[in-house]
Amino acid sequence: MKVVIVGGGIGGLTTALMLHQAGIEVQVYESVPEVKPAGVGINLLPHAVKRLAGLGLPQDLYDVAIPTETLTFFNKFGQQIWSEPRGLGAGYRWPQFSIHRGELQVILHKTAVARLGQENVRTGHHFENYENRADGIVAQFRDTANQRLVQVKADVLIGADGIHSTVRERIHPGEGPPVWSGIVMWRATTEMEPFMGGRAMIMAGTPPHKFVCYPISTEAEKQGRSLVNWIADIRVGGPSPYKREDWSQRANMETVLKYFEGWKFDWLDIPTLVSKATTVWEYPLMDREPFARWTDGRATLLGDAAHPMYPMGSNGSSQAILDAEAITAALLAEPGVEKALERYESERRPATAGVVLANRQSGPERVMKLADDLAPQGFDDIDKVIPHAERQSIADDYKRLAGFDIATVNAD
Ligand SMILES: Cc1cc2nc3c(=O)[nH]c(=O)nc-3n(C[C@H](O)[C@H](O)[C@H](O)COP(=O)(O)OP(=O)(O)OC[C@H]3O[C@@H](n4cnc5c(N)ncnc54)[C@H](O)[C@@H]3O)c2cc1C
Structure with a gap:
């Protein structure tokens, strides 16, 4: 059995490492000539970290990533709607890591080159087409x-x-480009004094006028500082001004600042955080309709190629890592390629379609929308606006849907 993977991003490299560990011959072909740390922050949820632990990677992650300890939602007045422990503090056997996407990709790439050999992790190879043969x-x-x-x-x-x-x-000719939501995301990092203890992820406002941030670097933490990754979402609407969403489009900081004037809270001063950013990147929020079929003969899809999703609930990379495990298990379990791909797709396609659709409804961030709808001028007591049990169930339902409820993750 020989597997060829197109794309040496998070999903492709994780799949290569898992297939190699399972004794399956595998080659990765990546388009860019050199893997450089591109992007800003992402999160690896405990179910994905568990899979990376199976590859012996957590120490590399601990060296660079922040094990996030809490997730807190606020309204636009800085009042707390919901807060929960994350990762180890929540009782998971694996942490949630907040990490620079590029650093994660470099760790995976270096590990793949070391284990598979440079000749099996090719860069500068741009996929064009495939042909199924008998x-x-x-x-x-x-x-x-x-x-x-x-x-x-x-x-x-x-x-x-x-x-x-x-x-x-090639599998679905004529599908067209991804669908723009009308929302623009601005992303950047800012080095600053730690906030809320230094390992907190926060979201403030309401989708789609929202601010998210979390620290991503142990290097800064060792100096008593935080390198904070932040994302500002705003609905601008209208026809898409984007030819294609592109991770390297720069934006003007003033554009972002005007939406967050006055968002100075005792737990964080958002305008100052924004104004001290190095470079601000602009990115349109896009996804695609879930498909009825991922596979054509011996070709199939994985990660964002299969199920691009809005980054609500921090799931893009984690779902790609779950795909990697599922396709490896299917190829090991089934004697024929056709049956294996059928098994992989029937496990992962409905599961990921559920997350794509839930993220269109803001995923767990729905609680912020609810608070804004019910108490647009703020509240004295959140329990009187949304009872605790309802907030708990929004958080729990999303975890179950995306496969990271604690019982499932901690089970062997
Ligand atoms: C440059 C870049 C920066 C990103 N930054 C962020 C970020 O800051 N925050 C965030 O949440 N998500 C970011 N993402 C997306 C995030 O990595 C994915 O949502 C998630 O990790 C799923 O990973 P994936 O492997 O499916 O896709 P990706 O990580 O996007 O990887 C796809 C890979 O395929 C390669 N490729 C594309 N076309 C071809 C071709 N024809 N032939 C060969 N190779 C090809 C690309 O160069 C890339 O390396 C970024 C993606 C990229 C490519």
């Missing part, structure tokens, strides 16, 4: 250094090539 699948890549076409034969092709997946386009 005895295998042939993938075509463009070598970006010399523009030569490279053909690779395998038993299975996994498209882990992100939200603009070419593999997806």
Whole structure:
């Protein structure tokens, strides 16, 4: 059995490491010529960290990532709606890590090169097409250094090539670009004094006028500082001004500041945090309709290529890591490729479609929307606005849906 993976992002590299650990021959083909730390912060939830622990990676993660201890929702007046412990403090056997996406990718890439060999983790190879044959699948890549076409034969092709997946386009020609929600996200990092104890994730406001932030670096923590990743979401509406969502589009800080004037709370001064950012990146909030089929013969999809989702509930990377485990298990369990891909898809497609749809309704952030609808001028007592049991059930329901309720994660 030989598997070819298109895309050396979070999902593709994790899948490669899992397949290799299972004794399956695997090669990764990544489009960019060099893997550099791109992006800003992301979260790995305990169910994903559990899977990475199976690959022996948590120490590398502990070296760079913040084990997030609390998640707290506030309204736009800075009043607390809901707070819960996260990761180990919540009783999980694995932490929740807040980490720079690029650092995570570099850890995975280095580990893949060390374990699989450089020759099996190729960069500068841009996927163009595939052909299903009776005895295998042939993938075509463009070598970006010399523009030569490279053909690779395998038993299975996994498209882990992100939200603009070419593999997806080949499986479903004519689907078109991702769908813009009308919401713009601005993302940046700011170095500052720690807030709320230094390992807190907060969300303030209401979707879609919301501010999210959390620290992501142990390096800063060792100096008594926090490198805080922040995301500001605003609905601007209208027709999409974006040709394509792009992680490297810069934005003007003043644009963000005007939406958060006066958001100075005793637990955090948001305008100061925004104004001290290094570079602000602009990114349109997009996803795609869940599909009825991920697989075509020996080709299938994984991660954002299969189920791009709004980043509500911190699930994008974690769901890609769950896909990686599921496809490895299916390829080990089933004698034929067809049956294995059917098994993988039937497990993961409905599960991830549920998360995509829940995230369109703001996922666990629904509680902020509810508080804003019921008490637009703020409240004296949140229990009188939304009873504790209802807030608890919003939090619990989302965890169950996305597969990280504590009983499921802690079970062996
Ligand atoms: C540059 C970049 C920055 C990001 N920054 C953030 C961030 O700050 N916060 C956040 O929450 N999420 C970010 N994401 C998205 C996040 O990584 C994913 O939502 C999540 O981790 C799922 O991972 P994935 O492996 O499915 O997709 P991705 O991590 O997007 O990986 C897809 C990979 O496929 C490669 N690729 C694309 N097309 C081809 C092709 N034709 N042939 C070969 N390779 C191809 C890409 O270069 C990329 O390395 C970013 C993604 C990218 C690509």
